[in-house]
Amino acid sequence: MSDSGLGRKIVLAVDLGTTSAKVLAIDAGSLAGGGRAVIAARAEREYPLLSQEPGYAEQDPDRIAEAAAEAVREAADAAGCGPEGVLAVAFSTAMHSLVVTDGDGEALTRVLTWADLRAAGHARKLRGSEEAADLPSRTGVPLHAMTPLAKLLWLRERQPELFASAGRFIGIKEYVLERWFGRPVPMDESTAGGTGFYNLHERNWDDKAMRIAGIGPERLPELRASTHVLRGLRPETAAKLGLNPGVPFVLGAADGPLANLGGGALEPGVASMTIGTSGAVRVAVRRPAADPHGRLFCYPLAEGWWIAGGPVNSGGVVFRWMRDKLAPDLSGGDDGYARLVELAMEAPPGAGGLLFLPHLSGERAPHWDERARGTFIGLSLEHDRRHMLRAGLEGIVLHLRSVADALAGLAGELREIRVSGGFARSAALRQLIADILGRPVVRTDSEDASGVGAARLALHALGLLPDPAASASAVTDRCDPNPELVPVYDRIHGMFKRLYERVSDTFVELDAFRSGG
Known part of the structure; x- marks a missing residue:
């Protein structure tokens, strides 16, 4: 490990993805000076996607919490620095998840993931509604079945008794953390940005969105910045994870925005393009850039940073x-x-x-x-x-x-595309991207950009990395358009x-x- 005054300290970056929980043990010293991430160890635990009916895409929230715990313990043990060597734990999470809980925080439903499209009809009604016409400009998120807003409209109509009796509507990260801390925890503003309920400009839950869904703010988590620090891990959970009970947990952010931070794509005009199973194009902006046409999203990342872009299913x-x-x-x-x-x-x-x-x-x-x-x-x-x-x-x-063209019209011209994901491993496909987009394409060195971004955000939250945007991320294999x-x-x-x-x-x-x- 590097020697930057942090000794053998690591940050555990927990990425709650669609198919697995991944944990990176990252050398804190490698990031503290704005350098490239050195990954000391990694662990991963998969969990299934459940589909009992067409359009359903659910998961077991307790299985995810268990998978994350197992991966944290394995990565921490493999790093070999002991509980005292864990500087912080930081989170990245897939967006748009919904877990319905009772008054005691117990799950009443499975996790409804972003891929769950049971609310497609309700989303179409929203898009045709005059009352909801300005929601994309207010919230920064298009009106789509992936959002918890649309999912709650479905739940209110199809399962009214469950909707009425529910205590709170939270995401999978909040559910996992509440299991580990034994109390309600806040939702970071970045993850909140994908719910359809977050007002991008007021930085609070949106009154109109809540009115349309028929809920009040007391049924949603409290909101905090992505740099908010939690302390007070339950002793039994700390023992299970192999951590000290007092280790700071940084709330972190959504995986897409963190990929820009981890991949070094925060410069003006530099877009991050990820092509894995699905895909996305994103660019960092210094002020909210909600799309009035509802084509693109705009989510918070951290203080003074937002990420605008668009996800695609076709990757x-x-x-x-x-x-x-x-x-x-x-x-x-x-x-x-x-x-x-x-x-x-x-x-x-x-x-x-x-x-x-x-x-x-x-x-x-x-x-x-x-x-x-x-x-x-x-x-x-x-x-x-x-x-x-x-x-x-x-x-x-x-x-x-x-x-990308719609994004350039919203956030300014894109002068460079930084690509990652399995599709980007092929030189021929990177050249195809450059030729079709008419822009230079470079490959980033970080296949773990979201986890690295979470670790950088954690160091920033602890005052050890004043400017996370200045962190290095090497780029390779430049392709210029033919x-x-x-x-x-x-x-x-x-x-x-x-x-x-x-x-x-x-x-x-x-x-x-x-x-x-």
């Missing part, structure tokens, strides 16, 4: 679908995706006049259309699977360009946007057909 999940359905012979071995990319790149840019809308499971930004579906157009007898694979990859990136292909993809992107506009009504009809209507 690596589409890549995997293409491999499994169009090239099952390439599914075996570790190099299956690399061979898939090689095959796709045998087709020319533009895939011989074949376009693909990649919305296989509905879409979020910028359309927020749960009924959108995948669409090939332009298919001819001359096309083969190489063209379809290339059109699929181009469709993923063309959609991300739509988000000037010959930029105008080609400009033209293709125009066709791509118009295609969605022209088939969106058909998506509505097909949804009714699938539903038997």
Whole structure:
């Protein structure tokens, strides 16, 4: 470990993700001077996503709390510095989760995750409501089924007795911390920004959103800054985690905003693009930048910093679908995706006049259309699977360009894209991103950006890192746009946007057909 006056001190960064709890033991000294993160140990525990009905995406909150505890203990033990060596524990969390609890803090429901779309109909009604028209400008979050606001509207209509008897409506991070501390804990403003209830400008729960949902502020957690420190871990929990009861817990923030901090993407005009199972494009701003058109989000990060951007469903999940359905012979071995990319790149840019809308499971930004579906157009007898694979990859990136262009219009021109996630491991795909977006692309060195961001925020909260934005994050593998292909993809992107506009009504009809209507 580094020697920066902190000795053998670590920060435990706990990332409560959609599929697992990950814990990084990060050398505090490596971050205190604004340097790159040195990860001393890591641990991970998975938990299942439960879907008892179409559109449901739930998890067991107690299983998540147990998984997080196991991962904390393993990472702390592996770091080898003992309880006295843990400087702080900091949290990153997936957004938009909802847990309904009773008056004693016990869970009355499973965790309703961001992927739970049971409230899609209620979200559509909100988008068509005059009363809710200004909510995106007030809260910074689009009106979508992912939000706890929409989920509570569903709960009030479909399970009125449960809604009426519920004590509080919290997120998974609050639930885990309440198990560990034995008392109600506040929600950080960053995570609150994804609920649909947080007023971005007043920094409080929004009166109109609560009125629409039929709740008061007493049924929501108290709000605190992402740098708020909790103390007083239950002794039995401390023993289970292998920590001192007095170790400070920093509330932390949502995983998306923290990825910008951990990946060093806080400079003006520098966007963070993550393409894992899903994807997102985000940029840091110094004042709230709510989108009046409801296409993009704007969430707080820390004092004086907000993160604007847009998430998409169509990321690596589409890549995997293409491999499994169009090239099952390439599914075996570790190099299956690399061979898939090689095959796709045998087709020319533009895939011989074949376009693909990649919305296989509905879409979020910028359309927020749960009924959108995948669409090939332009298919001819001359096309083969190489063209379809290339059109699929181009469709993923063309959609991300739509988000990036909307973001540039809201927050200012994007001069550089910093990419991370599995999609970004391929040099050919990074070049494709540069060519389609018409902007330089670099790969960040941090695949653990959210956890690193949480650790930096913790040091800032403890007064050991005055300016977390100055922290280093190395970038590698720069790809500049091919000037010959930029105008080609400009033209293709125009066709791509118009295609969605022209088939969106058909998506509505097909949804009714699938539903038997």
